[in-house]
Amino acid sequence: MAEALAVVGVVASIVQLVDFSTRVVSRLDEFYSVAKEVPKSFRDIKTELPLLATTLEQLKGAIDSTSIADGSKKALVPVITGCNEQVAQLDAILEKTLPETKDSWRTKGKKAIVSLHHDAKVESITRTLRNYIGILTFYYAAASSTLKPLTDEKLCKIRQWISAPDPSTNYQKALKLRQADTGLWFLESDAYNKWKTAATSPLWLYGIPGCGKTILSSTVLQNILQHCQDDPGKVTAYFFFDFNDLQKQDPEMMVRSLLCQISQQSIKIPASLDALFSSSENGQRQPSTHALLEALRSMLQELPQVYIVLDALDECAQRVELMERLKAMAGWQL
Incomplete structure (x- = not known):
């Protein structure tokens, strides 16, 4: 019953947001009919809002046909809420700047000048909405995807070509050594929860050899894998460096492993990986x-969201190269 109510809530939010977006577009049309000119930032948002409405309608259709999993529906709630907030901010700006037919030319001129002062804010709203549209489009594509990563012939061939080591053996070994409730103190910490929820937030754990970092890494990884379960927008990739395995001492093999794992969780063959192969x-x-x-x-x-867990960096044989790779990845600020 609770799940059914959640679905109804998502659908109702989508319908409300589509209606809200349509009304804002109408106000922009009215703005143009009165002012005869619209600032560039407003023109850009006028392009994004119909795209947002179309994407939402597609998602609603996918939800109605039950092709979107419950985990995805839950993930859509904050995105739709965020879209609503951005559209509401835009509506408030239009309220201040939209000239009315009865306004004098002086009043219209003043409002036109006021609208220019909101350009930066409107551009920020546009960027945020583009990001949300990208996430919504991803979930719709996931619902429509027919890719089966473990059996798709071309993707299997590409992963074989990448020839990356399998870090799951290290993960399973660490899990077997882990005692119940080990590491819960860390999972409940502010530092971990900030890393888990905030974008672009690297977290570095360090300690002397043998202090239990790998066991703690397995605790983190298990928690993240559960967090990402049933949601195609949340992806986890990991790598364990290992003194006992030459392949797992090479930072390039770390990159290759991450590529393989992410491709296994993709809703289509990643275009960049396909291009690299070609x-x-x-x-x-x-x-x-x-x-x-x-x-x-x-x-x-x-x-939309990717978690990367790397363990035992001190067991990498090429530490300078490893740090260069990590510095490059942190610098992407995705």
Whole structure:
């Protein structure tokens, strides 16, 4: 019953937002009919709002046909709420700047000048809405996707070509060594919850060898995997460096592993990975580390939310190269 109510809530929010967006577009049309000219920032938002309405209508259709999982519906709630907030801010700005037919030319001129002062705010709203539209489009694409990553022939061929080591063996080994409730103190900490919820928030854990960092990493990873379950917009990738495995001491293998894991959770063959494969003569030669990193960056940009967990950095044999890779990734600020 609760799940049914949640679905109704999402659908009702979508219908309300579509109606709100349509009314704001009508106000912009009225703005143009009276002022005969619309500031550039308002013209941009006028393009985005119909796109937002169309995307929302598509999502509503997918929800009505039950092709969107419950986890995705739950993830849509804050996005729709955020869209509503942005459209409401835009509506308030229009209230202050929209000239009316009865206004004198002087009043219309004053309102036109006032509208210019809101350009920066309107541009910020436009950028935010574009981001939300991208997320909404992703979820609609996920609902419509027919890709089966584990059996898709081309994707399997690409992953075989990347030939990355499997970090799940390290994860499973650490889980077996972990005692019940180990690391709960960390999962309940402010630092962890900030990392988990805030965008672009790297968190560095350090300690002497043997103090339990890998066990703690497995605790974090288990928590994140559960958090991302049933939501295609939340993706987790991880890597365990390992003194006992030469392949798991190489920072390039870390990048290759992240590429493979993200591709396994994708709703389509990532365009950047497909392009990399094609430019390497369909797997006849290997790409550079820079090309692999660029493909990873592009793949991450296509996803609403990605968690990356890296363990035992001190067991990497090429630490300078590793730090260069991590510095580059942190610098993306996605």
